[in-house]
Amino acid sequence: MMKRFLNFFAMQFVLASRSKIALFWSFVYPVVMLLLMLSVFGNLQKSGVSGADPRLVTVTGVLVLTIMSGGIFALVTVLASDLQSGVYKRLKLTDLRPLDVIFALMLRQFIIIVIGAILVLLAAKLLFRVTPNGDIASLIFLTTIGSTLFCSIGFIIVNLCSRPPAATAIANMIFLVMLFLSGSTFPKAVFPSWLANAAQILPASHLFDLLEGQLYYGEGLLDNTKSLAILLTMCLVLLIVAIKTFKWK
Amino acid sequence: MAGRTRANAMKIISVTGLEKKYGNVQALKGISFEVGRGEIFAMLGPNGSGKTTTLEILLGLRRHEAGKIEYFDANGQIGRMPRVGAVFQGRVYYESLTVRELTKYYRDLYRAPPHNISRYLDMVNLKEKLDTQYSDLSGGQQQQIAIVLALVNDPEVLFFDEPSSALDPQVRLKIWGLIRNLKSEGKTIIFTTHYIEEAEALADRVSILSKGELVITDSPTNIVRRHSENYTVEFSFEEDAGGDVFNGFSNVWFRDGIYSFSVDAIDGDLMQALKEISDKHKLSRISIGKSSLQSVFVKITEEKGA
Numbered sequence: 001m002m003k004r005f006l007n008f009f010a011m012q013f014v015l016a017s018r019s020k021i022a023l024f025w026s027f028v029y030p031v032v033m034l035l036l037m038l039s040v041f042g043n044l045q046k047s048g049v050s051g052a053d054p055r056l057v058t059v060t061g062v063l064v065l066t067i068m069s070g071g072i073f074a075l076v077t078v079l080a081s082d083l084q085s086g087v088y089k090r091l092k093l094t095d096l097r098p099l100d101v102i103f104a105l106m107l108r109q110f111i112i113i114v115i116g117a118i119l120v121l122l123a124a125k126l127l128f129r130v131t132p133n134g135d136i137a138s139l140i141f142l143t144t145i146g147s148t149l150f151c152s153i154g155f156i157i158v159n160l161c162s163r164p165p166a167a168t169a170i171a172n173m174i175f176l177v178m179l180f181l182s183g184s185t186f187p188k189a190v191f192p193s194w195l196a197n198a199a200q201i202l203p204a205s206h207l208f209d210l211l212e213g214q215l216y217y218g219e220g221l222l223d224n225t226k227s228l229a230i231l232l233t234m235c236l237v238l239l240i241v242a243i244k245t246f247k248w249k
Numbered sequence: 250m251a252g253r254t255r256a257n258a259m260k261i262i263s264v265t266g267l268e269k270k271y272g273n274v275q276a277l278k279g280i281s282f283e284v285g286r287g288e289i290f291a292m293l294g295p296n297g298s299g300k301t302t303t304l305e306i307l308l309g310l311r312r313h314e315a316g317k318i319e320y321f322d323a324n325g326q327i328g329r330m331p332r333v334g335a336v337f338q339g340r341v342y343y344e345s346l347t348v349r350e351l352t353k354y355y356r357d358l359y360r361a362p363p364h365n366i367s368r369y370l371d372m373v374n375l376k377e378k379l380d381t382q383y384s385d386l387s388g389g390q391q392q393q394i395a396i397v398l399a400l401v402n403d404p405e406v407l408f409f410d411e412p413s414s415a416l417d418p419q420v421r422l423k424i425w426g427l428i429r430n431l432k433s434e435g436k437t438i439i440f441t442t443h444y445i446e447e448a449e450a451l452a453d454r455v456s457i458l459s460k461g462e463l464v465i466t467d468s469p470t471n472i473v474r475r476h477s478e479n480y481t482v483e484f485s486f487e488e489d490a491g492g493d494v495f496n497g498f499s500n501v502w503f504r505d506g507i508y509s510f511s512v513d514a515i516d517g518d519l520m521q522a523l524k525e526i527s528d529k530h531k532l533s534r535i536s537i538g539k540s541s542l543q544s545v546f547v548k549i550t551e552e553k554g555a
Binding site for chain 2: 003004007008010011014015018019082085086087089090091092093094095096248249
């Protein structure tokens with residue numbers, strides 16, 4: 001069982017390494033976004049936290065973007081196209097189980113996301129001398145939860161859309177809404193209260209809040225238990241829906 | 250009871266009353282057939298007749314609304330679905346992987362112990378393509394590799410969906426040779442096709458499907474013998490001869506500019522009728538031949554309005 005899972009995972013990893021588009025969106029796009037966003041927002045000051053570098057809020061936003069892009073975009077684009085061409089119809093005849101497919105793809109995306117996140121943090125440190133707070137274990141934990149959650153969203157989109165263009169369009173819409181309303185690009189403080197409240201139903205909002213707590217405020221994971229509980233619950237529910245709705249064709 | 254078990258041992262799949270709907274469209278209208286162990290079984294029909302749907306239901310890739318599918322083991326007992334391999338239409342493999350990677354990865358996706366497929370690569374003369382990416386192979390090479398990849402789990406039953414569709418004649422003959430070799434190894438082969446010559450050349454038995462109904466199942470020879478008159482007469486005219494040219498003839502079909510009908514015998518009356526037609530209209534072609542699976546297929550599918 002494990003052998004088939006690892007074999008499928010290895011195959012997926014080789015495929016990802018040969019996809020120039022996937023490599024661009026996973027590694028180049030986040031770093032370019034970091035350069036652009038730090039250039040635009042880097043001089044804005046955030047009051048209330050003495051000593052912390054305000055540019056860390058921008059870095060946090062780019063990290064959320066990296067996790068979302070790797071979880072939703074990369075997965076939907078590749079999976080929808082493979083499903084339509086019949087690759088999974090052929091795979092169904094093997095002894096792979098849906099769980100092998102789901103977790104192998106999630107593991108692949110997690111590794112890609114972690115590499116993308118490391119590149120973002122390195123670029124921030126080397127090019128802009130921005131050093132984040134927080135501990136590595138908490139960062140990896142949040143990246144794992146975020147990656148699993150957004151991959152689940154990606155699976156659900158593909159499972160529920162019959163055609164790749166529809167899946168890509170819906171992925172785009174969800175991605176952009178979360179990008180703009182989660183605080184990753186614009187501070188939620190400038191939102192009208194109804195919009196700020198509405199934004200709290202988005203998982204990206206809670207991931208941003210938790211990462212911002214880590215990187216900017218130097219908080220521990222348990223300093224924002226409400227967001228952590230909501231994020232974990234959403235992750236679990238969406239993962240179950242992704243597994244239940246999985247289809248080979 | 251023992252007799253029934255012996256009879257069952259001869260077959261590997263039994264399909265009874267299979268029905269499938271897509272929305273309001275009844276794609277399969279209760280089809281029934283059996284496939285014998287070690288035989289080559291063809292499903293022949295025009296596009297949209299339900300061939301691929303049937304094949305995908307047999308493979309467990311589609312659900313069906315009604316009907317029963319039973320698989321039999323070598324002892325004639327109803328058992329689990331046997332090990333299967335399949336060759337589908339289209340590009341169902343990851344195209345950026347090399348042939349070597351595809352064979353390795355797909356072989357390891359099965360519980361079954363690794364099956365040596367190098368002899369099949371020898372058979373199709375594609376061993377030198379082992380390190381070529383699937384996307385860089387020609388259409389014919391891709392199809393041959395797809396067949397080899399269908400064999401990685403040493404299947405008992407092989408399903409082919411239009412095995413030589415859109416391939417040039419040389420590659421088609423090569424694929425037919427490979428399929429015959431697989432039969433000689435004892436594998437059961439089920440394939441769909443809309444090429445009559447493919448069904449005639451390969452199949453031990455053929456099912457003709459039309460509009461979701463299975464019209465007939467038998468060997469190509471028996472189908473021709475049982476369902477055709479003895480001779481087929483074909484005509485075409487240099488210019489439009491008008492609709493009344495075949496007054497007095499029954500069951501005249503028109504397809505691709507050619508009129509055809511069947512007769513029991515070539516006699517004086519027929520020759521006189523042909524002479525009268527050729528006196529009135531300039532013929533570009535006339536042929537009289539023994540009826541073939543093609544003429545039966547055309548007749549059956551046109552009777553069904555396909």
